[in-house]
Amino acid sequence: MKKSALWLSLSLLASCAPMQSVQTQAQWVPLDPQNLLVIDTTKGRMIVEMRPDLAPNAVQRIKLLAREGVYNGLQFHRVIDLFVVQTGNPNNKDGGTSTYPNLEAEFSVRLPDKTPWRQVTQTSDGNAGFLGTMPILTVSAKETQRRNVPNFQAWGAYCPGVAGMGRGEDVNSANSEIFFMRGASSFRLGLQYTAWGNAVIGREVITTVAAGEPPANPDVMQRVQVAADLPEGQRPNVEMMDTQSPAFAQLIAKVKREKGADFSICDVQVPTRLK
Numbered sequence: 001m002k003k004s005a006l007w008l009s010l011s012l013l014a015s016c017a018p019m020q021s022v023q024t025q026a027q028w029v030p031l032d033p034q035n036l037l038v039i040d041t042t043k044g045r046m047i048v049e050m051r052p053d054l055a056p057n058a059v060q061r062i063k064l065l066a067r068e069g070v071y072n073g074l075q076f077h078r079v080i081d082l083f084v085v086q087t088g089n090p091n092n093k094d095g096g097t098s099t100y101p102n103l104e105a106e107f108s109v110r111l112p113d114k115t116p117w118r119q120v121t122q123t124s125d126g127n128a129g130f131l132g133t134m135p136i137l138t139v140s141a142k143e144t145q146r147r148n149v150p151n152f153q154a155w156g157a158y159c160p161g162v163a164g165m166g167r168g169e170d171v172n173s174a175n176s177e178i179f180f181m182r183g184a185s186s187f188r189l190g191l192q193y194t195a196w197g198n199a200v201i202g203r204e205v206i207t208t209v210a211a212g213e214p215p216a217n218p219d220v221m222q223r224v225q226v227a228a229d230l231p232e233g234q235r236p237n238v239e240m241m242d243t244q245s246p247a248f249a250q251l252i253a254k255v256k257r258e259k260g261a262d263f264s265i266c267d268v269q270v271p272t273r274l275k
Helices: 010-014 017-025 056-067 141-147 204-208 246-262
Strands: 028-030 036-041 044-050 084-087 109-111 118-122 126-131 134-139 152-156 162-165 178-181 195-201 220-226 238-241 272-274
Touching: 036 056, 044 056, 044 204, 044 238, 056 195, 056 220, 134 195, 141 152, 152 195, 195 238, 195 272, 238 246
Parallel strands: none
Antiparallel strands: 028 238, 036 044, 036 220, 044 195, 084 178, 109 152, 118 126, 126 134, 134 152, 162 178, 162 195, 238 272
């Protein structure tokens, strides 16, 4: 799969003069440090927005393992170009688990109708948008009405940068392994693996860690921490562009014009910055 030329990041926006005014006029929203995972690697720092509203058990497990130091020193043991970057197995290869029991699948969730998400596309059978910075897919409003249920079904879209839980053949076998998308794979992975977060800072780590199954010289997660656990002076303060703001609407409109009928939710990245 080819990399999207419209993979929107702040560095990309900064190189485009017309978009600089959009950034200047944009409204910015702080991300909760309780749900930010700080991963220091041999390729630099990556910060991931965790979404407990999509995968509460997965996020709880990741926080637990991070706080116990289980992830420190683990390799990116399986890295496939334009697909996935896998890590988080204590034995540094597929099949390793923590000492905790496996997790049940959290492939989709029912979100309250008043959930503050940003819808970007709407079709007869499904919608797409953002929950925070996380790209999501949902059933259509018409289908929700047909089912006569109060909440709508949503799940993470496996766009570049999205994080998921690895597992074995058993759908309820996720444990400690995590992976990050190096390309887009919504059709292969969507509703098959638990999506729990999205890389918001240091996305280049995902694209530059050494590839291989396993890599000849694997890169390593040197230290993994929850941002809220860091001392105040060391804690990263991350902000996202308000997806309900006119500036973000302009961003979406620009990408839709350029992509035309080929537009998908993976063509957009919610801009973020370190305050």
